[in-house]
Amino acid sequence: MESTKNGERLNYHNPSLDKWVRFLIIVILVMGIFFRFANLQKKVYWIDEGYTSGRISGYTESEFIQKLGDGKIKQIKSLQNYQRINPEKGVFDTVKKLALEESQLTPLYFVAARCWVQLFGDSIAVTRSWSAVFSVLAIYSV
Numbered sequence: 312m313e314s315t316k317n318g319e320r321l322n323y324h325n326p327s328l329d330k331w332v333r334f335l336i337i338v339i340l341v342m343g344i345f346f347r348f349a350n351l352q353k354k355v356y357w358i359d360e361g362y363t364s365g366r367i368s369g370y371t372e373s374e375f376i377q378k379l380g381d382g383k384i385k386q387i388k389s390l391q392n393y394q395r396i397n398p399e400k401g402v403f404d405t406v407k408k409l410a411l412e413e414s415q416l417t418p419l420y421f422v423a424a425r426c427w428v429q430l431f432g433d434s435i436a437v438t439r440s441w442s443a444v445f446s447v448l449a450i451y452s453v
Contacts, residue, residue, distance in 0.1 A: 340450065347443050352436035364438055365393050367425040369400025371408045395433045396425070 365375055375393055379385055405425050406418045427441045 343450065344447055347447060348440070351439045351443065352434060354439075356435065360435075360439065361394070363421070363424060364395075366409055366413075366421045367405055367428060367438075368393060368395065368397050369404035369408055370397070371412045373412065374408075394435070394438075396428055402426075 362372070365372065370393055379389065379393075402422055402425055405421050409416060409418050409421055424438070424441050428438055431437045431440075
């Protein structure tokens, strides 16, 4: 008799509580999406984002170091050359340079990121938004 009462308590369904839990989950997801995309252009540029920008621009790390690694202070414009799409280098250059220096990385991400940046512009916010879109999609896939 006791086990039946416990079983009934465990199977008790409260529709109003379900609505509140769903509402809370939706609010948390919307806030997460908002904060994921808020101020993308103002956040600190991480080293892996720098590597991604260089890779999708068709440069290798050694090219970057060779041209800018002399220990002198550089102007922002000279650094931005490696964060922007180089019209002289195409998708093939991205794949080729990636195969030369980082063969363990799959080129699909970098080719798709390059196409994204070519389509929407090469600002920091656009480059970051590529990863942000997939991070939001990953939340919904779970």
